[in-house]
Amino acid sequence: xxxxxxxxxxxxxxxxxxxxxxxxxTQPNAKILIIDKEKKEAAHASGRNSGVLHAGFxxxxxxFKAQFTVEGNKALKxxxxxxxxxxxxxxxxxxxxxxxxxxxxxxxxxxxxxxxxNVEMMSEAQACEIDPNVKTYKKxxxxxxxxxxDPVEVCRALKEDLIQAGVAFQFDSKYLHRCxxxxxxxxxxxxxxxxxxxxxxxxxxxIANDFGFGQRxxxxxxxxxxxxxxxxxxxxxxxxxxxxxxxxxxxxxHFTKTVHxxxxxxxxxxxxxxxxxxxxxxxxxxxxLTQIVWQEAKLFLTNAFGFRNLAIEEMKKYRKAYFVGLAxxxxxxxxxxxxxxFTRPGIRAQLLDxxxxxxxxxxxxxxxxxSIHILNAVSPAFTCSFPFAEYVAKKYLxx
Numbered sequence: 585x586x587x588x589x590x591x592x593x594x595x596x597x598x599x600x601x602x603x604x605x606x607x608x609x610t611q612p613n614a615k616i617l618i619i620d621k622e623k624k625e626a627a628h629a630s631g632r633n634s635g636v637l638h639a640g641f642x643x644x645x646x647x648f649k650a651q652f653t654v655e656g657n658k659a660l661k662x663x664x665x666x667x668x669x670x671x672x673x674x675x676x677x678x679x680x681x682x683x684x685x686x687x688x689x690x691x692x693x694x695x696x697x698x699x700x701x702n703v704e705m706m707s708e709a710q711a712c713e714i715d716p717n718v719k720t721y722k723k724x725x726x727x728x729x730x731x732x733x734d735p736v737e738v739c740r741a742l743k744e745d746l747i748q749a750g751v752a753f754q755f756d757s758k759y760l761h762r763c764x765x766x767x768x769x770x771x772x773x774x775x776x777x778x779x780x781x782x783x784x785x786x787x788x789x790x791i792a793n794d795f796g797f798g799q800r801x802x803x804x805x806x807x808x809x810x811x812x813x814x815x816x817x818x819x820x821x822x823x824x825x826x827x828x829x830x831x832x833x834x835x836x837x838h839f840t841k842t843v844h845x846x847x848x849x850x851x852x853x854x855x856x857x858x859x860x861x862x863x864x865x866x867x868x869x870x871x872x873l874t875q876i877v878w879q880e881a882k883l884f885l886t887n888a889f890g891f892r893n894l895a896i897e898e899m900k901k902y903r904k905a906y907f908v909g910l911a912x913x914x915x916x917x918x919x920x921x922x923x924x925x926f927t928r929p930g931i932r933a934q935l936l937d938x939x940x941x942x943x944x945x946x947x948x949x950x951x952x953x954x955s956i957h958i959l960n961a962v963s964p965a966f967t968c969s970f971p972f973a974e975y976v977a978k979k980y981l982x983x
Contacts, residue, residue: 589617589752591981592768592777594759594791596620597630598735599961600783601742602973608749610977616751617777619770621758626739628785628860630966632930634810634840634851636823637661638964639676639729641696641703642835648947650699652968652975657729659970664733667741672843676730676823677711679720679914688827689725702729715821717915730823732843735966759784762794765954779981782957786859786933792957797950801935801959802879804943805859806898808851808930810840811907815922817845824914832889833934833945833962837901837910848927849911854898855880855891862929879936888941935960949976956980 591607593600596618607614620627637660640653664671680686689705696703704726711724718724747753757772767776782791786805792798813819825838834853841847857877860867883891901907908920935944947968948960956976965972 587617587773587775589615589775589777591616591779591781592775593618593781593783595783595785596625596743596753597628597783597785598626598739598966598969599958599972600781601625601739601746602969603781603783603976604746604751605742606973606977607981608746608751612749617754617775618746618751619754619757619759619775621756623755625743626736629930629933630739631736632928633735633963633966635732635735635843636840637731637733638967639703639727640699640701641692641727642828642830643695643699645695645698647945648972649964649968652971653964654700655971656968660733660738660967661731663970664738669733669737669741670843672732672841672845674731674822674841675714676727676825677714677718678725678727678825678827679711679718680723680827681721681913685827686722688830689723691830692725692827701727703727715824717820717917718822718824719914719916732841734843759791780955782955785961786931788933788957788959789935792950792959795955795957797955797957798959800937800939801944801948802875802938803859804876804879804934804936805856805861806932806934807854807856807861808932809854809901810848810850810927811904811923812925812927813847813849813918813922814924815919817847819918820847820915826914832894833943837907839911839914849908849923851930852898852901853894853932854901855895856931860931862931883941886941889943932962934962947972949980951980
């Protein structure tokens with residue numbers, strides 16, 4: 585027997601949970617089912633990210649990221665306050681190495697002010713008053729609103745809220761294929777809904793293809809590794825970031841202060857060979873290997889958007905001394921021997937536009953009256969989740 589719902593959400597990451605929350609706010613009696621192939625919520629990017637709540641100064645003014653990050657930062661902090669979830673409101677300093685990067689720092693300040701982000705350009709001496717260990721060239725950009733949370737704890741609280749609101753969850757339930765215009769088949773049975781909402785991250789475009797969407801895109805997975813500093817929690821007091829290359833969606837190796845005050849450096853953005861290529865041969869799928877390596881080979885040979893340079897640079901980060909050396913440029917002193925362990929790896933589900941052979945830097949949503957597909961929801965999607973969910977609900981779900 586097929587179970588019928590108003591909404592079925594595929595994926596219990598932060599975006600799927602936030603959309604369900606928004607639907608329940610506006611339609612308290614809506615019958616909603618969230619399915620996930622894993623045993624619990626936030627098993628992938630939503631539970632493996634840095635937990636940084638970004639402040640919205642990296643992004644072009646006409647982007648969804650610029651539209652949602654500042655508001656999302658405030659909304660998640662408020663949610664954490666209501667739920668008594670810890671927030672480390674330590675802030676962030678973005679530092680420069682030379683004149684070229686100094687120009688990049690001013691561009692970030694310009695973007696931040698345009699986006700409504702609270703940013704302040706300050707001298708190196710002023711930056712050192714915030715963190716005496718920071719090192720920069722002439723200036724640093726200060727973001728007091730950047731903070732850190734435990735993303736697993738946030739997603740767990742959201743799931744508990746949704747259960748109390750009457751949302752059903754079906755874990756260990758893998759999407760298999762579409763059944764007619766309103767149905768899906770999973771490993772735990774068939775389900776129907778007025779609207780199907782695809783928030784499946786690494787598999788978003790695959791599921792979208794079943795519904796006739798996402799044809800011009802494919803996912804290229806990038807592996808993110810962090811190195812933890814176990815010597816102490818005091819050598820770095822604030823998030824310290826380099827000036828990023830704004831032509832790609834990665835922010836470079838940086839210091840993160842976790843919600844518990846730990847220090848870690850990362851992440852890498854190493855091209856992965858299959859979608860859940862976390863460690864060893866975990867979750868190996870030969871069809872994914874073939875398809876992804878083929879795409880990566882084309883990108884490497886043509887050096888589209890500088891992919892060859894990026895891949896070579898990122899592979900160097902498997903060498904611990906090189907990885908630590910990048911972080912050392914941003915501080916006056918740090919003990920290289922203090923970095924003793926890698927944290928749990930994550931995979932970034934990065935959308936590739938196959939027609940133009942470039943990485944998509946903003947959120948992408950496609951859909952119709954029966955299905956909605958969140959095709960690209962990369963960093964800072966965690967920070968943006970609440971206002972992004974509101975946008976999706978209003979624009980695509982008529983609520």
